[in-house]
Every structure is written in C-alpha cells, then in structure tokens.
Amino acid sequence: MNIRKWFHLFWTTLLVGSAGAVAAGLALQGIGGAVPFTSLTDFFLYALILFGYGMLVSVYSQLGFFAYLILNYMGFGVFPRKIWQYIQLALAVIALFDLIFLRSFVGGERSLISDLTLGLSILIAAIAVAYFKVRDTNASAWIPTFFFMTGITIVEMIGVLRIGVDNATLFIVVPLIACNAFQILRLHHIVRPAAESSG
Template sequence: MTSRNWVRLFMSTLLVGGVTTAIVGFIIRWDEFQPYFIHFQIIDILSTLVWLIVMGFLFSVISQMGFFSYLTIHRFGLGIFKSVSLWNSVQVVLVVFGLFDLVYLRYENFAKPGDSVVPYFGPAFLLLAVSLVVAWYKVKQTNRGAFIPALFFMIVATLVEWVPVLRENEKNWFYLMMISLLACNAYQLIILHKLNAQSVQERQKRAEQTNSKAKNTSKNRKMTKKPSM
C-alpha cells in the first residue's frame, strides 16, 4: 500500500470511529443526555458530542493497531504452518475458543448467584452474526479464501481490542466500544483490497511516467549530441 492510501485509510477509519461512537453514544445514553435537548443546552450537547467523537478516535486507533497486527500475524501464520488450510483450521479453533470465553469468563466473573447464563450469550451471538455478514461480504468482493481470515479478524481481534471494557463490564461502555470496534474493523477489512488495487495502479502509472521521462531524456540527448566531424 502506498503512503498516500495508508493515510487515507487512517483518516477515513478515524472518521468512521468518531461518527459511529457519537451516534451510538447518544442512543445508548439517551436517558442521560435527553435533558440537554429538552432544555436546549447547546454547550452541553456540543461538549458531549466532541467528547464522544474523541473517544471514537481512540477506539479507531485501537482498531487500526489490531488490524495491522493481524496482517503481520497472518503472514507469520502462513509461514509457520506452511499450509493455508492448516492455518485456517487454527484460526477456526481460536474463533470457537474466543466466543466460548466471551460467554464463560463473563458469566464466571460477573454473574450473581442464581443468574441465568442465557443473557451472556447475547453479545457472543451479536459478534458472530456481524462477523459472518462482514466475512460473507468480503468473500463476495474478493474470493472464497478470504472468509476464514475475515471471520477470525472480526471476532478474535475485536475481542482482544475489547478487553479493557470486558474487564469492567459496564453496560454502556460495553456496547459502545463493541459497536465502534466492529464498525472500524469491518470498514478496514472491506476497504483494504480496494486500496491495495489503487496502490498497484498508482505504482504502475508512476513506473510508466518514469520510463516515459527516461526515454524522452535519452531522445533529447541524442538530438543535441554534437557531430563527431
């Protein structure tokens, strides 16, 4: 990827994180922010909006760190296991363990005596459903081989990035960060192949321009060369 497209990816993902967090933040915490709108407290509304956008930028940076880390891990995995099918099998196993831990560890750490385990399946099913849709769309845009890596990234990478809030189990932050991370991760995953294709085209165009300039320079030198006699 060219530096220009990398900057474009970074800035656009920041925008996705900021906008998503601002919208979801107002929806999730509407009971808290509703008086601001009822009493037309513009300063409070704007300050809350700026605060949510900044938090969205932070979630976006975490998402991007996880994304580029996964790209590195993916290459290492292919190199270590020497087989795409074997590496995909390892990723599937890690996906299953990740979803299991999301349910089991949260239930063990935060459930009160007598609480049912059923509500703790909700976030896992939501994460799996969103990840399956994103992975399917990625396959539709690229090829079948992208399904497992996309599913792994959307589930396992999101869980790793989500850890600070998972430890606290505060409901509002729990879903706010989850949705923001999913939005940023999905966006990066879907846009990556398009930016890579643009980068290849830009490199080819630059190479053609360089070759053209070199030919013109050589031609000009021949035309201006003094005769030997």
C-alpha cells in the same frame, strides 16, 4: 500499500470510529438519558467528546488491524495455508465460547444474557462482514475475515470487558466493530495493483 493509501485508510477509519461512537452515545442517551443536558451547548459538547472518543477507538482498532496483518503473514509462513485457516477458525470459536459462556460460568457475577447478546452481536457482524468480503474477493477470505472480526475484536475489547459495565462495553463495541469491518473490507482495494483497480 503506499503512504498515500495508508494515509487515506487512517483518516477514513478515524471518521468511521467517530461516527460509530457518536451513534452509540446518542442512542444510549436516548434510551437511558445517563447524561443530563441543561442546554444545547451540553448536547454539542457531549457529541464532541464522543467524536474524540471514537477517534481514540479507531486508532486502537488500527493497531489491532496491523497486528493481525503481521500475525496472518507469520501464520502463513509457519503453517501450511489450510492448517492456518483451521487454526484461525478454532481460535475464533474459542474466543466466542469464552466470551459467551466461560465468563458467566467461571466469573459468576456476570449476566449470561448480557454476554450472550454481546457474543451473538459480534458473531452476526462477523458473518455479515465475511459474506461481503467473500462477495468482493473470493471464498478463501471467509475464515481470515471471520477470525479478525471475532477473535481480534474480542482481544481488543478485553480491557472494557474487565470493567463489566454494559454501557461502557457498548461505547467501545460499536465503533470498534465499525472500524474493524471498514478496514477489512477496504484492504483488498488498498493492496490491489493500480492497473487492476483502474481497469
């Protein structure tokens, strides 16, 4: 990966995060009308704030992405390839189980329906992204992609999960999943040698 390719990934991910945040914010506004608009200016100001917020989420997502790449590199260096695949799968399942069940049963104040919906949404998104990744690359990409889209995404969400407000969770989940999916699906295009990508 050279600087030009990284720069392209950085800016396109910013746009994906901003689009995701605007879409989530306007959808919540249409459903609940949480922010009262007194004029058209208020609407555009709200959309602009969402756009900037999406950029912040995308930067956060990119930090998580590069942290995952380092973790994956270290994992392959420490463990045999197959063992590291099983470890990633186990960690992904544990993260989903914790998100869906443990927070509700241990915390008590959380809604099981809310956590179940969130967990299933992340699971469905992870399976879909892993499917497209495998289709574009090979079968060995399934588990790393699934782990990144579940385990790493849930770790990136820990801060907002502690707040326990569904709207706040949705505000970060939509752009975060969009950015993570975009980056993992673009990765093989970026690291592919120039001769192969042009052929």
